Amino acid sequence: xxxxxxxxxxxxxxxxxxxxxxxxxxxxxxxxxxxxxxxxxxxxxxxxxxxxxxxxxxxxxxxxxxxxxxxxxxxxxxxxxxxxxxxxxxxxxxxxxxxxxxxxxxxxxxxxxxxxxxxxxxxxx
Numbered sequence: 001x002x003x004x005x006x007x008x009x010x011x012x013x014x015x016x017x018x019x020x021x022x023x024x025x026x027x028x029x030x031x032x033x034x035x036x037x038x039x040x041x042x043x044x045x046x047x048x049x050x051x052x053x054x055x056x057x058x059x060x061x062x063x064x065x066x067x068x069x070x071x072x073x074x075x076x077x078x079x080x081x082x083x084x085x086x087x088x089x090x091x092x093x094x095x096x097x098x099x100x101x102x103x104x105x106x107x108x109x110x111x112x113x114x115x116x117x118x119x120x121x122x123x124x125x
Contacts, residue, residue, distance in 0.1 A: 036082040
């Protein structure tokens with residue numbers, strides 16, 4: 001398994017339940033994050049889980065590494081976005097919100113190392 005760079009993390013409060021190793025989006029205010037849905041703008045990747053609102057969750061921020069659970073087959077180097085459950089999937093269209101770059105490949109339900117990113121894709125990866 002390939003490694004990733006050191007994580008750049010920050011602790012937030014959860015707006016609700018958040019699954020470990022999934023994409024999170026901006027929450028209700030600067031201190032909160034929420035589970036991302038399909039193609040949501042990325043705040044980071046949850047390194048810990050939150051069972052309920054106001055639980056603390058450690059988030060890997062853009063500019064560092066993380067682990068991300070994926071929902072489909074991924075090849076190293078591909079850019080990833082969030083699916084409806086916050087799992088990583090391959091960017092396949094322009095203007096999708098990129099949340100990371102796979103450092104190595106995997107198949108559905110694998111947890112893979114990624115570099116966390118936050119920008120819009122210019123096209124399919």
